[in-house]
Amino acid sequence: MSTPTLSLTRPSERSRRLLLRALPAASVVAVITLWQLGGTVLANPQVLPGPLAAATAAWQLMQNGSLFADIAASLTRVIEGWLLALAIAIPLGGAMGRSEALRRVFGTLIELVRPIPPIAMVPIAILWFGIGWASQLFIVCYGAFFPMVIGIYDAFRNVDQLYEQAARSLGVHGVALFRRVVVMAALPTVISSMRIGLGLAFVSLVAAELIAASTGLGALIANSRVTFQTDQMLVGMITIGVVGFVLGWIMRRIEEYFLKWR
Amino acid sequence: MRSSPFPTEATRARTAAPTGASTGGVAADLITLDDISIWYGEEQAGPVLSNVSLSAKGGEFICLVGPSGCGKSTLLKAIAGFTPIGRGSIRVLGVEVTGPGSDRGMVFQEFALFPWLTVEENVLFGDKASKGSAQERRERATHYLDLVGLTAYRGYRPAQLSGGMRQRVALARAWANQPTVLLMDEPFGALDARTRQELQETLLRIFTEERTLCFFVTHDTSEAVYLADRVIVMHARGASRHEVDVSLPRPRDRHADAVRLHVKDVDRLAWDAK
Numbered sequence: 001m002s003t004p005t006l007s008l009t010r011p012s013e014r015s016r017r018l019l020l021r022a023l024p025a026a027s028v029v030a031v032i033t034l035w036q037l038g039g040t041v042l043a044n045p046q047v048l049p050g051p052l053a054a055a056t057a058a059w060q061l062m063q064n065g066s067l068f069a070d071i072a073a074s075l076t077r078v079i080e081g082w083l084l085a086l087a088i089a090i091p092l093g094g095a096m097g098r099s100e101a102l103r104r105v106f107g108t109l110i111e112l113v114r115p116i117p118p119i120a121m122v123p124i125a126i127l128w129f130g131i132g133w134a135s136q137l138f139i140v141c142y143g144a145f146f147p148m149v150i151g152i153y154d155a156f157r158n159v160d161q162l163y164e165q166a167a168r169s170l171g172v173h174g175v176a177l178f179r180r181v182v183v184m185a186a187l188p189t190v191i192s193s194m195r196i197g198l199g200l201a202f203v204s205l206v207a208a209e210l211i212a213a214s215t216g217l218g219a220l221i222a223n224s225r226v227t228f229q230t231d232q233m234l235v236g237m238i239t240i241g242v243v244g245f246v247l248g249w250i251m252r253r254i255e256e257y258f259l260k261w262r
Numbered sequence: 263m264r265s266s267p268f269p270t271e272a273t274r275a276r277t278a279a280p281t282g283a284s285t286g287g288v289a290a291d292l293i294t295l296d297d298i299s300i301w302y303g304e305e306q307a308g309p310v311l312s313n314v315s316l317s318a319k320g321g322e323f324i325c326l327v328g329p330s331g332c333g334k335s336t337l338l339k340a341i342a343g344f345t346p347i348g349r350g351s352i353r354v355l356g357v358e359v360t361g362p363g364s365d366r367g368m369v370f371q372e373f374a375l376f377p378w379l380t381v382e383e384n385v386l387f388g389d390k391a392s393k394g395s396a397q398e399r400r401e402r403a404t405h406y407l408d409l410v411g412l413t414a415y416r417g418y419r420p421a422q423l424s425g426g427m428r429q430r431v432a433l434a435r436a437w438a439n440q441p442t443v444l445l446m447d448e449p450f451g452a453l454d455a456r457t458r459q460e461l462q463e464t465l466l467r468i469f470t471e472e473r474t475l476c477f478f479v480t481h482d483t484s485e486a487v488y489l490a491d492r493v494i495v496m497h498a499r500g501a502s503r504h505e506v507d508v509s510l511p512r513p514r515d516r517h518a519d520a521v522r523l524h525v526k527d528v529d530r531l532a533w534d535a536k
Contacts, residue, residue: 165344166374170439171364171389180387184378261378261419 049231054238057231066220067235071243073215074205077133078247081140082201086194088141089148096149097156097186110149118143118204122211131212136205143204144197151193155186188259195251202244217243291317292475293341293443298350300340309348311336314500318443318492321473325486327532328496334479337500338445341477342368354442364389367441367474371448373428375420381407381431382416388439406434409468426457430464437468443475450485459516462488466512483528487521488514495531504531 032051039050049057061067096103118139125142129135159182167173167181209218220236293316300311311333318324326334339345341352343362352359354366362368367388375384382403386392391402407413410430420428429449436444450458462485469476480486486493493506508524515521 160374162370162372162374163376165342165362166368166370166376167387168362169342169364169366169368169445170387170391170435172387181376184376187378262421 046228046230049234053231054234057229058235058238061220061232061235067239070215070217070220070236071239073213073219074202074209074217074240075243077136077140077209077216078198078201078205081137081205082144082198084137085141085144085148085197085201089145089152089193089197090190093149093152094156094186096153097159098182103153103157110146114146114150119207122208125208126212135212136208139208140201140205143207144201147200148193148197151196152186152190155189155193156182158189159185188262191255191258195248195255198247198251199244202240202247206240290319292320292355293318294353295337295341296351296353298340298352299348300336300345301348305348309499311340311500314350314503316494318475318477320475323469323476323478323489323491325490325493326477326479326496327481327483327486327493327528329532330481332496332498333500334496335447337496338447338477338479341443342366342445364439365442367436367439367444369429369432369436369444369446369449371451373420373425373432375428375431375435377420379419380416381412381418381420381423384420384431385434385438387435390440391435391438402438406438409437409471410434410464424457425453426461429453429461433461433465433468437472437474441474443477446476446478448479448481451480458485463513465489470512483532484516484521484525487524487528488516493524493528495528506531 035048036050036052039045039048039053042048045053058067061070092106096106121139121142122135125135125138129138163181163185164177167177172180205216206218206221209216210222213219213222217236217240220239221233224230224233224236295314295316298311298314299309301307301309314333314337326337328334336345340347341359343359343366347359357365359366376387379387385403385406386399392399394402403416404413407416410433412427412430412434415423415427420431423431432449450461453461466489478486478489483493487506487508490508493508495504495506497503506524506528510520510524
């Protein structure tokens with residue numbers, strides 16, 4: 001401590017903050033350590049391979065490129081299904097938010113279908129669309145659609161009347177009012193609904209791939225189970241966690257960018 | 263019901279007709295309210311505003327005061343076009359009001375700035391304010407931000423400003439769109455006493471420069487007397503109205519006897535009279 005610096009936070013306060021910021025990394029390290037201990041104690045790599053075994057399996061899957069192919073396949077399906085869901089949810093949710101009649105036509109229907117989880121739709125999706133791209137697209141789209149349509153509908157319904165009154169008194173009506181005021185006021189909730197929808201698209205995709213797919217992270221898990229390659233199964237699971245984490249992080253940065261005025 | 267208010271030396275108070283007869287279309291009137299009544303919901307429940315007639319000329323500053331529920335805000339919202347009129351009509355420059363329009367600017371108690379826009383973008387939001395070249399728009403924004411003393415804050419977002427500053431932006435935004443009449447619904451009601459006085463002075467400075475007809479709703483009688491040429495005291499859903507003319511030169515001294523006498527008069531009409 002040679003240079004005297006004026007600091008508003010006391011040293012104890014600063015170290016407490018540092019400690020708090022280190023906690024997420026520390027908890028991850030702690031779980032990996034426990035996992036290693038558990039693996040060593042159990043000593044049965046078919047039930048619980050240790051982190052080292054999983055890392056080796058991950059390395060092999062990266063070497064032959066199949067892990068990246070699985071990630072790409074899963075991400076492509078997620079994005080496709082999510083975009084399709086968005087293409088329906090934005091106009092429908094927006095229209096419902098602005099029209100009492102449409103709200104009454106679709107509101108109850110949506111609330112009735114919404115509790116059926118994506119996994120319950122898998123058998124009928126296979127019957128309708130066969131095993132493959134179309135079924136997976138349907139399941140992902142289905143999983144992402146409901147939270148998004150409800151969030152977007154809420155966003156448009158709850159636009160502050162005051163903004164609209166202010167705009168009308170400034171001579172801004174109709175399409176211009178919708179574009180310059182209603183859409184802008186609804187945007188924060190619309191974007192967070194999109195983020196939630198993307199997360200659920202990802203979750204539904206894995207459900208779909210577990211049952212009916214040859215590539216993708218869900219398929220990696222399902223196929224590894226059949227061949228008793230538990231280490232690869234863990235790689236699939238962890239990769240899903242990491243990819244989902246990264247997607248969420250990216251969406252939050254996008255959200256911050258668009259909503260910096262808040 | 264009061265048969266007559268208290269005429270004093272300081273005021274020429276007069277009682278408006280309780281059941282409003284039409285004031286008739288004088289050519290110089292910018293706005294005429296012709297025997298308007300307004301209902302919310304069932305007609306049997308009685309009107310929230312009954313038989314109000316009123317007219318105002320360019321360059322007037324009119325304050326509407328009265329106890330809660332007297333209908334002063336409803337009257338303002340009807341002029342703004344937010345509340346449908348049950349009976350009678352409102353005309354601005356001879357054109358009947360059927361909904362909101364940029365001839366009637368509005369300043370809200372809650373400011374109602376668009377938080378996603380900068381201060382300058384808010385000021386230039388209106389249909390008339392946004393006309394012209396980039397150069398003209400910039401000059402227009404500078405002019406109105408100068409009037410409210412916020413030129414240095416043109417790039418800020420509303421969330422970065424204090425309540426008083428936000429309401430200054432709202433004043434600039436309303437004026438920049440050149441309304442025929444400016445409607446203000448308790449605009450300073452949410453501000454602390456000191457900020458309120460500063461804003462009153464800013465408002466009068468713009469008014470003196472632009473001479474736009476102003477309707478200002480408040481429950482603060484001293485604010486009304488400080489600002490207005492005419493104070494309209496409303497009671498019982500507008501069925502009873504009194505007017506107090508305040509023909510004192512501006513700027514007014516809040517503590518001068520003449521001002522205090524007017525406030526006393528308005529207070530008596532607002533709180534004692536039924």
